[in-house]
Amino acid sequence: MRSFAVxxxxxxxxxxxxxxxxxNLIYTTLLLVSMVVILRHIRRIRxxxxxxxxxxxxxxxxxxxxxxxxEERVIVRTVRSTLAVNYxxxxxxxxxxxxxxxxxxxxxxxxxLHKVDRAYRNVLKTTPVRGFYFNPDVPNLLVIDKENSGKAxxxxxxxxxxxxxxxxxxxxxxxxxxxxxxxxxxxxxxxTVPVIACGGVIRVLNxxxxxxxAVRSIDLPRSSIAMFQIVEYLRAFLxxxxxxxxxxGILILSGAFSLFRKASVVEAxxxxxxxxxxxxxxxxRLHRQAIERKTPxxxxxxxxxxxxxxxxxxxxxxxxxxxxxxLGLMQSIVQNRSALFNxxxxxxxxxxxxxxxxxxxxxxxVEVVGYVAVILSYLFGMLSFDFMLLFLAxxxxxxxxxxxxxxxxxxxxxxxxxxxxxxxxxxxxxxxENFGYRQINSFWRCQAFLKYLVGMxxxxxxxxGKRLAEG
Amino acid sequence: xxxxxERILLAFIAFFLLVILTVLxxxxxxxxxxxxxxxxxxxxxxxxxxxxxxxxxxxxxFDEFSAFAFPSRSAExxxxxxxxxxxxxxxxxxxxxxxxxxxxxxxxxxxGMLGNRGAIAKSSAVDKLGRMRxxxxxxxxxxxxxxxxxxxxxxxxxxxSKIGTREALEAVLExxxxxxxxxIVSRKSIESSLRNFGPAAAADMxxxxxxxxxxxxxASVLEVLGILAAPEALPFAFRNLDxxxxxxxxxxxxxxxxxxxxxxxGEKDSVLPLLDDxxxxxxxxxxxxxxILRHAKAVPLLAKRLVDANWxxxxxxxxxxxxxxxxxxxxxxxxxxxxxRYAKESVCEEIQKTDFVYRLIDNLGSPGREAYGKSRExxxxxxxxxxxxxLREYLKGGPDEGIRKELTLILQEEVAS
Numbered sequence: 001m002r003s004f005a006v007x008x009x010x011x012x013x014x015x016x017x018x019x020x021x022x023x024n025l026i027y028t029t030l031l032l033v034s035m036v037v038i039l040r041h042i043r044r045i046r047x048x049x050x051x052x053x054x055x056x057x058x059x060x061x062x063x064x065x066x067x068x069x070x071e072e073r074v075i076v077r078t079v080r081s082t083l084a085v086n087y088x089x090x091x092x093x094x095x096x097x098x099x100x101x102x103x104x105x106x107x108x109x110x111x112x113l114h115k116v117d118r119a120y121r122n123v124l125k126t127t128p129v130r131g132f133y134f135n136p137d138v139p140n141l142l143v144i145d146k147e148n149s150g151k152a153x154x155x156x157x158x159x160x161x162x163x164x165x166x167x168x169x170x171x172x173x174x175x176x177x178x179x180x181x182x183x184x185x186x187x188x189x190x191x192t193v194p195v196i197a198c199g200g201v202i203r204v205l206n207x208x209x210x211x212x213x214a215v216r217s218i219d220l221p222r223s224s225i226a227m228f229q230i231v232e233y234l235r236a237f238l239x240x241x242x243x244x245x246x247x248x249g250i251l252i253l254s255g256a257f258s259l260f261r262k263a264s265v266v267e268a269x270x271x272x273x274x275x276x277x278x279x280x281x282x283x284x285r286l287h288r289q290a291i292e293r294k295t296p297x298x299x300x301x302x303x304x305x306x307x308x309x310x311x312x313x314x315x316x317x318x319x320x321x322x323x324x325x326x327l328g329l330m331q332s333i334v335q336n337r338s339a340l341f342n343x344x345x346x347x348x349x350x351x352x353x354x355x356x357x358x359x360x361x362x363x364x365x366v367e368v369v370g371y372v373a374v375i376l377s378y379l380f381g382m383l384s385f386d387f388m389l390l391f392l393a394x395x396x397x398x399x400x401x402x403x404x405x406x407x408x409x410x411x412x413x414x415x416x417x418x419x420x421x422x423x424x425x426x427x428x429x430x431x432x433e434n435f436g437y438r439q440i441n442s443f444w445r446c447q448a449f450l451k452y453l454v455g456m457x458x459x460x461x462x463x464x465g466k467r468l469a470e471g
Numbered sequence: 472x473x474x475x476x477e478r479i480l481l482a483f484i485a486f487f488l489l490v491i492l493t494v495l496x497x498x499x500x501x502x503x504x505x506x507x508x509x510x511x512x513x514x515x516x517x518x519x520x521x522x523x524x525x526x527x528x529x530x531x532x533f534d535e536f537s538a539f540a541f542p543s544r545s546a547e548x549x550x551x552x553x554x555x556x557x558x559x560x561x562x563x564x565x566x567x568x569x570x571x572x573x574x575x576x577x578x579x580x581x582x583g584m585l586g587n588r589g590a591i592a593k594s595s596a597v598d599k600l601g602r603m604r605x606x607x608x609x610x611x612x613x614x615x616x617x618x619x620x621x622x623x624x625x626x627x628x629x630x631x632s633k634i635g636t637r638e639a640l641e642a643v644l645e646x647x648x649x650x651x652x653x654x655i656v657s658r659k660s661i662e663s664s665l666r667n668f669g670p671a672a673a674a675d676m677x678x679x680x681x682x683x684x685x686x687x688x689x690a691s692v693l694e695v696l697g698i699l700a701a702p703e704a705l706p707f708a709f710r711n712l713d714x715x716x717x718x719x720x721x722x723x724x725x726x727x728x729x730x731x732x733x734x735x736x737g738e739k740d741s742v743l744p745l746l747d748d749x750x751x752x753x754x755x756x757x758x759x760x761x762x763i764l765r766h767a768k769a770v771p772l773l774a775k776r777l778v779d780a781n782w783x784x785x786x787x788x789x790x791x792x793x794x795x796x797x798x799x800x801x802x803x804x805x806x807x808x809x810x811x812r813y814a815k816e817s818v819c820e821e822i823q824k825t826d827f828v829y830r831l832i833d834n835l836g837s838p839g840r841e842a843y844g845k846s847r848e849x850x851x852x853x854x855x856x857x858x859x860x861x862l863r864e865y866l867k868g869g870p871d872e873g874i875r876k877e878l879t880l881i882l883q884e885e886v887a888s
Contacts, residue, residue: 047598117858119816
């Protein structure tokens with residue numbers, strides 16, 4: 001029995017060693033690719049035509065869709081920030097997803113909306129609409145009140161009502177920068193290959209000072225949990241996605257700020273209401289649809305349009321969010337398993353989906369198994385205490401390298417956090433997030449994995465930061 | 472003491488430690504260097520900005536500025552470049568800014584950069600020459616339109632449009648079919664750039680538009696002419712109303728809608744057959760154009776389009792009817808008598824969106840007039856289709872007691888039915 005256990009642990013150890021080396025090699029490659037791509041992008045921004053597009057009648061109209069459920073605290077700020085974007089033709093459609101608080105009343109009161117009647121074409125089937133609210137003095141704002149059915153269904157409702165060829169999803173607790181939308185649209189206008197979706201950068205709103213729904217000054221939050229997430233978002237957006245974008249391999253565009261070509265989304269059947277992360281599932285479907293129809297397409301991520309969003313400030317809510325994200329990733333991959341290693345899907349089937357499966361989905365599981373295996377190996381006397389410590393140290397040092405490299409990338413590119421104190425705090429959190437925070441994250445993701453296996457696939461409601469500085 | 476495996480791990484740890492320390496050091500150094508650089512740049516920008524404006528206001532000759540010709544890429548050189556760019560954005564100093572870019576060596580420097588092999592460096596130089604409006608650089612920029620790199624060609628088209636000379640315009644128009652056939656620049660990019668040439672370019676665009684055999688280029692030029700609302704493009708647009716390509720027809724209608732406000736009735740008639748075009752987007756543009764032109768003869772045909780298969784056409788037709796006809800009430804009432812629910816809903820929606828519903832409600836206050844009966848009937852149908860919110864809103868706070876009574880009766884009739 002013992003010999004079997006020893007053999008098993010040895011096998012697991014070798015697997016983990018190999019997996020760890022493989023994943024880190026991929027991360028290092030992504031980092032290097034991102035460095036090159038993002039530095040080139042920064043030079044390109046100098047001659048970007050987005051300023052011309054702000055006043056051009058050729059810039060395509062966009063509907064900004066804001067799905068809101070119990071967002072009375074922040075909804076006015078979000079709507080004001082979206083109405084203030086620098087874009088020639090846009091409409092803001094807020095979909096009140098059956099909120100039980102005063103979200104709708106707040107909107108009606110603040111923007112002096114009146115109930116109006118609109119023809120509702122239920123192209124993407126949704127739950128019934130209860131009413132439309134409009135004020136001719138704010139002609140590009142429309143509020144839809146509908147029965148509660150989740151974010152995906154609300155966005156489908158917004159798509160049905162939208163009259164523009166493109167729509168942009170924005171979370172109800174987010175704030176768009178003035179030029180964010182036109183920057184997001186620029187690749188679509190300029191590209192000779194149809195861009196069917198395009199995502200921008202999400203940054204952490206906690207700590208940021210706002211005035212009339214716009215960012216007045218940037219500061220860092222006091223909460224350590226929010227600080228860890230700032231470093232994490234820099235890592236995800238400045239090197240993860242930039243690297244994947246370089247090979248048209250983006251599967252995750254944040255639902256908090258993404259632009260879509262409406263016709264492609266309607267053809268694909270809209271958002272799927274049963275997925276807990278509807279945005280990722282949709283992107284995966286859009287990839288597949290375009291490949292199956294053999295139509296040229298591109299799904300882009302660009303690193304300079306910014307949307308600021310609130311992040312959870314306590315572990316309970318953060319845990320819920322991370323479990324939901326991982327569950328969504330798992331659902332998307334399982335639903336699209338037929339494309340995995342399928343020659344018909346080319347790079348998407350052979351590189352992109354396997355990357356998300358092997359690196360993104362399985363890594364927390366392997367990490368947690370790894371901790372257990374290393375401890376067992378030590379207990380069985382298969383590993384010396386020195387080796388165990390060295391291996392752990394190597395994992396931590398590599399994590400610190402990735403975090404600090406992301407902060408370096410931010411420093412050489414956008415430098416959004418202006419003070420010395422900001423930089424030093426970011427570097428500090430970039431180091432200490434590897435002592436506990438990352439491991440907790442892996443644990444939550446591992447939990448999501450297990451929950452999926454036992455059939456617990458519900459959406460967990462997340463309440464985000466509450467101490468936002470409103471100037 | 473350590474096994475081989477442990478030594479390998481130690482080596483990796485040492486390596487990463489070194490890399491981390493380097494990255495930390497580099498980050499801090501970058502911050503310090505950037506702060507110092509921007510401090511100098513800001514100081515110089517402020518100093519040179521004031522000095523330049525003083526010299527220009529004082530009517531000094533451009534030779535007086537020779538002291539500001541700094542070595543290229545120095546901090547001072549960048550500061551002067553920023554100052555000159557800001558001068559271009561100020562009408563008062565715009566022309567001086569253009570000359571100084573040339574005199575202080577920025578044109579020569581950027582023209583030199585055009586020989587660079589890197590697409591980014593080359594595009595950046597092209598963009599700067601465009602923003603500096605260096606007319607003298609047109610000849611050097613034009614050959615770049617024949618490059619294979621999408622980025623360089625896009626930026627060159629834009630730069631030429633900012634320079635805005637006739638030579639630049641002709642160079643772009645000459646190559647337009649080639650650029651499209653090679654899929655080298657997106658259509659939206661080209662059209663945005665062509666618009667920068669302004670209404671004065673309309674005649675040349677028409678001349679080239681006539682020459683284009685391919686419908687794609689012709690439609691593209693018509694699109695720009697529509698944006699420019701150029702009256703000299705009208706004959707060209709009318710000639711293309713029966714073009715074989717639907718997009719050309721639609722874009723021609725856009726030109727007519729945008730620039731044809733003062734057209735005689737006879738010419739407006741030639742738009743009418745396009746309301747029955749097989750392509751929906753042609754019918755849409757025809758309805759839109761006729762709504763803008765307010766052509767009374769079009770009303771019966773527009774009424775037919777109120778039940779078009781395409782909702783965008785229906786909406787455009789409803790808007791056009793409201794704008795054009797005094798008897799919109801009768802037309803809407805006829806349409807509301809159809810069995811197509813979507814068509815009826817579209818009409819109701821347009822009646823609300825165009826605020827026509829308030830005219831209908833006001834008509835309830837004059838029971839003796841012919842419009843009273845028709846308005847009442849339309850409002851009743853609107854209520855039955857679920858478009859009665861404005862009626863209820865009026866009941867809550869409308870000023871006229873008589874109208875409120877009428878509305879109450881309509882609502883009661885509907886409840887009873």
